[in-house]
Amino acid sequence: CVECEDVAVRRCHDCEEHYCDADFERLHAKGRKSRHKWVRFPAYATVCVECEALHATRKCQHCQENYCDAHAKSTHAKGRRKTHEWEIIREELPEVGPGEQAWTHCNSCKVVLGTDPCDDCGKYYCDACLAQDHKVCDVVLDAEGDPVNVTKDKCSQCHRPATRVCEQCELSYCSNGVKLGEGCFETTHKVGNRVTHSTKEHPRMELIRAAILVQRHIRALNARRWVKKILKTRHR
Numbered sequence: 545c546v547e548c549e550d551v552a553v554r555r556c557h558d559c560e561e562h563y564c565d566a567d568f569e570r571l572h573a574k575g576r577k578s579r580h581k582w583v584r585f586p587a588y589a590t591v592c593v594e595c596e597a598l599h600a601t602r603k604c605q606h607c608q609e610n611y612c613d614a615h616a617k618s619t620h621a622k623g624r625r626k627t628h629e630w631e632i633i634r635e636e637l638p639e640v641g642p643g644e645q646a647w648t649h650c651n652s653c654k655v656v657l658g659t660d661p662c663d664d665c666g667k668y669y670c671d672a673c674l675a676q677d678h679k680v681c682d683v684v685l686d687a688e689g690d691p692v693n694v695t696k697d698k699c700s701q702c703h704r705p706a707t708r709v710c711e712q713c714e715l716s717y718c719s720n721g722v723k724l725g726e727g728c729f730e731t732t733h734k735v736g737n738r739v740t741h742s743t744k745e746h747p748r749m750e751l752i753r754a755a756i757l758v759q760r761h762i763r764a765l766n767a768r769r770w771v772k773k774i775l776k777t778r779h780r
Contacts, residue, residue, distance in 0.1 A: 547571070551588060554672070555598065557581040584656050584672040586635040594619060601655055605629045652677050697748060701728035708743040716746060 545552045545564040552562035556572070558580040563571070572578055589599035592612035600610035604620070606628040611619065620628055635656045637647045650658040650670040658668025662678060669678055697706045699718035706716035710729060717729040733741050 553587050554582050554584055557583070560597075581676065582672055583653075584670050586656055590633060600633055603631045603633055605631055697746065699728050701732060705748075706746045707749055709746050710741050711744050712741040713738070717743065 545567055546561045547567040548564060550564035550566070552564055554563045554565065554568045555561070556563065556568065559577075568582065572580055572582075585599040590610045592598045592600045592615055593609045594611060594615035598612035598614070601613050602616045603610050604616070607625075610633065616630065620626055632654060634649055634654065637649070637657070640646055648658045648668050650656055650673050651667040652669055652673035656670045658670060660671055660674045661668050662674065697716050698704060699706050699720075700715040702718060702720065704718040704720055707719040708717050708729065709715070710717065710733075717727065720727060729743055733739060
């Protein structure tokens with residue numbers, strides 16, 4: 545750690561320094577530093593052979609050298625090195641006793657332990673990825689309690705954003721061309737038993753409507769604040 549003699553386990557990308565948990569939290573609790581981007585790495589992690597600053601995340605099976613993500617790409621972008629195979633350097637999973645839940649790696653970075661579960665999708669992330677890369681989960685539970693991807697789900701035919709779901713096929717479809725009777729659902733349900741299939745609204749549409757209402761509310765609040773600010777300046 546740059547501040548004390550404890551082992552560093554975090555790197556701040558903005559400060560370009562390594563910290564222990566306590567000093568990082570202390571120095572990044574307020575102000576601009578609270579918005580700094582950071583990454584967690586295992587204690588006593590191997591350092592990149594090129595920059596000697598970032599922790600190594602990959603080992604080249606041919607060069608037998610350890611690299612950070614950036615230098616793994618830059619040093620193996622051309623020539624024969626482009627075909628080299630890689631091994632991801634992961635934190636060792638702790639052993640567990642009988643009946644205990646097994647440890648897994650972070651679902652996002654795949655390098656350090658997944659210590660914090662997402663309340664929506666149930667997957668485990670390291671604290672850095674959960675706080676920065678997984679602030680809003682793209683999975684929510686539907687009426688039956690089943691997980692549904694609401695932000696990334698696309699039409700099963702054209703890959704446009706999905707707006708409806710076939711209740712029988714359970715496949716997602718867009719609304720493109722619906723008014724002309726040539727939508728993706730209509731064209732794939734012209735013959736056979738599929739003619740009797742019906743659709744329901746995709747779960748993501750309700751969230752989109754809610755997001756629009758929130759945005760309108762925020763704009764209205766900002767407009768009121770702006771008017772109050774103007775009135776104050778006029779009365780001075």
